[in-house]
Amino acid sequence: MTEPLNRDGAVAITTPPTESKSRLLQRFWERYFYFYDTLNESPPYRRMVERHAALLQPAAGDTILDAGSGTANVTAVLAVPGARVTGIDFCEPALERCRRKVPTAEFRVADLTRTLPFPDATFDKAACSLVLHYLVPERQRFAATELFRVLRPGGALAITVFAAGFNTWRVYAETLRERRRTDGIVGTAIAGVRYLINTSRIFYYVWRIKRAEQSGDYRFATAEELSSILAGAGFQVESVEPTMAGQCWTALAHKPAAPLR
Numbered sequence: 001m002t003e004p005l006n007r008d009g010a011v012a013i014t015t016p017p018t019e020s021k022s023r024l025l026q027r028f029w030e031r032y033f034y035f036y037d038t039l040n041e042s043p044p045y046r047r048m049v050e051r052h053a054a055l056l057q058p059a060a061g062d063t064i065l066d067a068g069s070g071t072a073n074v075t076a077v078l079a080v081p082g083a084r085v086t087g088i089d090f091c092e093p094a095l096e097r098c099r100r101k102v103p104t105a106e107f108r109v110a111d112l113t114r115t116l117p118f119p120d121a122t123f124d125k126a127a128c129s130l131v132l133h134y135l136v137p138e139r140q141r142f143a144a145t146e147l148f149r150v151l152r153p154g155g156a157l158a159i160t161v162f163a164a165g166f167n168t169w170r171v172y173a174e175t176l177r178e179r180r181r182t183d184g185i186v187g188t189a190i191a192g193v194r195y196l197i198n199t200s201r202i203f204y205y206v207w208r209i210k211r212a213e214q215s216g217d218y219r220f221a222t223a224e225e226l227s228s229i230l231a232g233a234g235f236q237v238e239s240v241e242p243t244m245a246g247q248c249w250t251a252l253a254h255k256p257a258a259p260l261r
C-alpha cells in the first residue's frame with residue numbers, strides 16, 4: 001500500500017514503528033485497560049469525553065469514526081441511535097471489550113501510524129481522543145493527514161491531546177474538588193479509598209507515558225502545535241480549548257467543503 005501524499009504532493013512521512021515496537025506498545029495498552037475505566041470516576045475526564053459529542057453533535061444517519069477508541073468511552077457518547085459508528089485501535093484485545101460496551105458500533109484493528117483501511121471521504125465526523133500525542137511528531141502529522149483523507153469534505157474532527165507539561169496531580173486535585181462538591185467529604189474519602197489501587201496504577205502508567213515523552217517517543221502539544229498539525233493536514237481549525245483540568249487541548253476542525261463549480 002502506498003503512503004498518502006500531503007497537500008504539497010510530497011510523500012507525507014518516513015517509516016512507521018517496527019512490528020516489535022508496535023507490539024510492545026499494544027501490550028502496554030492492554031494492561032492499562034484493566035483499570036483505565038476508573039477514569040470514568042473523574043469529572044474532568046468525563047467532561048472531556050462528553051465534549052467530543054458536544055462538538056460533533058452526532059445524529060441519526062451520520063457515519064462517525066472514533067480513532068484510538070481504547071475502552072470505547074468516547075465511542076459510547078457518539079453512538080446515538082441511527083448513527084453508524086466505527087471505532088479503530090491498534091490494541092486488538094481492547095476491541096472485544098469495546099464490542100461488549102457499545103454493541104451498536106463496529107470495531108476494527110487499525111494503526112494510526114499507517115494508512116487507514118478506509119476509502120477517501122468515508123466519514124461525516126471523527127473523534128480522536130487522547131491518542132495523537134502517543135505518536136512521534138512526524139507520525140502525528142501523518143495521522144492527521146489520514147483523518148483528513150477519510151473525512152468527507154465539510155466533515156468535522158474533534159481531537160484531544162495531552163498538553164505540554166501534562167500534570168496528573170492537577171487532574172486528580174480537580175477530580176477530588178468536584179467530587180467533594182457532589183459527594184461531600186465522606187463520600188469522596190470513601191471513593192478515594194475504593195479506587196486507591198487503580199488510581200495509583202493510573203499515576204504509574206501516566207508517569208511511564210511522561211517518561212516516554214521525555215525520551216522523544218511521544219510528544220505532548222501546545223495549542224499552537226496542535227493547530228499547526230491540523231492546519232498542515234488541510235483542516236480549518238475552528239477552536240482549541242483547554243480540557244481535563246487544563247491538562248489537555250481539545251480542538252474542533254473541519255475539512256473544507258468542496259469548492260463550488
Ligand SMILES: C[S@@+](CC[C@H](N)C(=O)[O-])C[C@H]1O[C@@H](n2cnc3c(N)ncnc32)[C@H](O)[C@@H]1O
Nearest residue numbers: 029068069070089090091111112113129130131
Ligand atoms: C489513552 S487511550 C484513549 C482511549 C479513548 N480514546 C479515550 O479518550 O479514553 C489511547 C488509545 O490509543 C491507542 N493507540 C495508541 N497508539 C495507536 C496507534 N498507533 N494506532 C491506533 N491506536 C493507537 C491505544 O491502544 C489506546 O487505546
